[in-house]
Amino acid sequence: MTQPKTVLVIDDDERHLLTARGLIEALGFRVETHNSPFRSTEKILDLKPDLVLLDVNMPALAGDRLCELLRSEPVLENTQIYLYSSNDEDILRQSVRRYQADGYICKGDIRGMRLKLQSLLGGST
Amino acid sequence: MLKLITECHNLDNLPVRDLIDSSGSVSPETPISVLAERFFTEPELDALPLVRDGFPYGLAVRNKILTTLGTRFGFALYARKPISAIADMNPLLVHHDESLNGVLAQAMARDFRDIYDEILVVDEADKYVGLLSVKRLVIEQGNHLAQSIAQRRMALERAAEMQKMNDAKSSFMAHITHELRSPLHAIVGVIELVKMNFSQQKLDEFPKYINLLSTSSANLLAIINNILDLSKIEVGRMDVYSEDFVLGDLLQEVLETCQVLLGDKPLTIELDCAQPQILLSGDRGKVRQILLNLASNAVKYTDRGNITIAAEGGSQLKLSVKDTGIGIRTEDLANLFVAFNQLEDAKTRRYNGSGLGLTITAQLVQLLGGNISVDSTFGIGSRFDVQLPCRQPSQPEENFP
Numbered sequence: 001m002t003q004p005k006t007v008l009v010i011d012d013d014e015r016h017l018l019t020a021r022g023l024i025e026a027l028g029f030r031v032e033t034h035n036s037p038f039r040s041t042e043k044i045l046d047l048k049p050d051l052v053l054l055d056v057n058m059p060a061l062a063g064d065r066l067c068e069l070l071r072s073e074p075v076l077e078n079t080q081i082y083l084y085s086s087n088d089e090d091i092l093r094q095s096v097r098r099y100q101a102d103g104y105i106c107k108g109d110i111r112g113m114r115l116k117l118q119s120l121l122g123g124s125t
Numbered sequence: 126m127l128k129l130i131t132e133c134h135n136l137d138n139l140p141v142r143d144l145i146d147s148s149g150s151v152s153p154e155t156p157i158s159v160l161a162e163r164f165f166t167e168p169e170l171d172a173l174p175l176v177r178d179g180f181p182y183g184l185a186v187r188n189k190i191l192t193t194l195g196t197r198f199g200f201a202l203y204a205r206k207p208i209s210a211i212a213d214m215n216p217l218l219v220h221h222d223e224s225l226n227g228v229l230a231q232a233m234a235r236d237f238r239d240i241y242d243e244i245l246v247v248d249e250a251d252k253y254v255g256l257l258s259v260k261r262l263v264i265e266q267g268n269h270l271a272q273s274i275a276q277r278r279m280a281l282e283r284a285a286e287m288q289k290m291n292d293a294k295s296s297f298m299a300h301i302t303h304e305l306r307s308p309l310h311a312i313v314g315v316i317e318l319v320k321m322n323f324s325q326q327k328l329d330e331f332p333k334y335i336n337l338l339s340t341s342s343a344n345l346l347a348i349i350n351n352i353l354d355l356s357k358i359e360v361g362r363m364d365v366y367s368e369d370f371v372l373g374d375l376l377q378e379v380l381e382t383c384q385v386l387l388g389d390k391p392l393t394i395e396l397d398c399a400q401p402q403i404l405l406s407g408d409r410g411k412v413r414q415i416l417l418n419l420a421s422n423a424v425k426y427t428d429r430g431n432i433t434i435a436a437e438g439g440s441q442l443k444l445s446v447k448d449t450g451i452g453i454r455t456e457d458l459a460n461l462f463v464a465f466n467q468l469e470d471a472k473t474r475r476y477n478g479s480g481l482g483l484t485i486t487a488q489l490v491q492l493l494g495g496n497i498s499v500d501s502t503f504g505i506g507s508r509f510d511v512q513l514p515c516r517q518p519s520q521p522e523e524n525f526p
């Protein structure tokens with residue numbers, strides 16, 4: 001029996017945590033959520049998720065900046081970090097490059113998110 | 126003439142035709158004594174060209190003529206001779222299309238004694254058109270340089286301002302994109318969950334989903350309305366209507382919308398209106414929008430406690446919205462009603478919103494001829510007050526019990 005892959009979603013907006021959880025769990029992955037940039041590093045180190053979905057617009061510390069900080073953690077070398085946002089795609093693409101994220105997923109694009117997660121984490125049942 | 130000069134942006138393009146000082150002339154045969162007399166009696170006259178049949182022959186320069194005549198025997202020697210005998214018969218001639226800079230360069234290249242001598246201007250047919258004063262050309266050039274420096278500075282300032290506006294606009298665009306999509310994406314996501322759960326007949330989460338859908342759509346609608354309103358105000362397309370309405374009904378409507386926006390925050394909202402049945406005449410839609418903007422801010426920026434929406438009708442309609450929310454810092458109060466000017470950085474804001482609500486509110490209040498004020502203590506709460514001029518229609522209701 002293999003452990004299901006874990007996705008950690010960090011977003012200050014509970015609505016988006018709720019929908020992300022529902023949609024991603026339905027793909028057969030384990031989902032953990034965290035509603036603030038604060039203590040997110042601990043959460044990640046603790047959880048060692050296979051993939052982190054990171055909201056960009058968050059109070060106090062924007063997700064893209066948080067991504068940059070997480071990137072400097074050697075322990076998280078193998079953790080994939082994706083920006084997960086309602087922002088303009090061009091801006092997300094720039095942020096991915098600038099803050100060394102592995103990519104981005106647009107919040108409204110449910111089909112795109114499913115395909116992406118399945119290809120990144122492997123299809124499940 | 127001055128106008129032409131200021132319109133000309135490049136000195137190399139400014140034709141000397143536009144700088145001609147005078148067009149008088151004398152014939153080369155004129156006796157020197159006659160000319161000397163003129164120079165004596167016309168102190169303003171610096172030089173006269175010698176012209177015959179419209180063609181230039183030479184130039185009589187005041188100082189030089191008078192100096193020659195003033196020297197020993199000068200007058201006796203020359204007085205009867207024609208002016209051509211002592212005038213400069215090889216003066217600088219320029220074409221009327223030549224540029225200020227080009228002509229000045231030629232003038233300055235002359236022998237130092239001749240540098241300030243006037244310059245004769247001719248047309249295509251080499252006919253004489255007028256005289257140029259070198260002093261005037263130098264002054265023009267100086268003015269022009271100063272002007273082009275000022276112009277350059279102005280252009281730079283304008284460019285910097287445009288850049289600032291563009292930056293504000295593009296960061297506003299990025300922000301508004303997020304604000305519009307975020308609730309919509311929540312809606313899209315929840316609908317997907319509803320579909321998935323419904324197909325498996327799992328209905329237990331439905332009340333929560335429906336709640337989310339209604340708050341998110343109210344949210345989105347408010348933002349869209351704000352954007353549309355602002356563009357309407359900006360193009361001056363906002364008209365003021367008048368209709369009769371019952372104050373209490375309007376308050377009730379605002380209250381209901383706020384209850385939806387409230388979600389599950391531990392907040393109470395109360396209405397304070399002594400005469401809810403009072404009939405008023407005014408632009409109901411705008412009054413509602415003003416009150417709704419203030420009340421929805423109160424809901425948004427208050428996590429617990431209570432909100433009071435008060436209204437009092439009469440010759441003035443007094444509205445106020447009071448909350449026990451986060452409050453506003455004194456230094457931020459001044460920027461409160463400025464468009465696109467959000468108190469917090471867009472990416473790290475704690476609360477969603479277009480940042481246009483108060484701007485629109487203030488503009489609507491202004492449009493209706495009223496005023497708005499705010500009183501807020503950071504960390505304690507805020508109170509917004511609006512006064513609008515108001516009419517009471519003749520009231521048939523008065524007769525009812």
Ligand SMILES: Nc1ncnc2c1ncn2[C@@H]1O[C@H](COP(=O)(O)OP(=O)(O)O)[C@@H](O)[C@H]1O
Nearest residue numbers: 422423426452468478479480481482483484507
């Ligand atoms: N009742 C209030 N309490 C505290 N802050 C407020 C209140 N109303 C407005 N503000 C502040 O003023 C800013 C501008 O408000 P508004 O123009 O309505 O835009 P938005 O609410 O969309 O950000 C808000 O971002 C908030 O910081």
Ligand SMILES: [Mg+2]
Nearest residue numbers: 012013057058
């Ligand atoms: Mg967010």
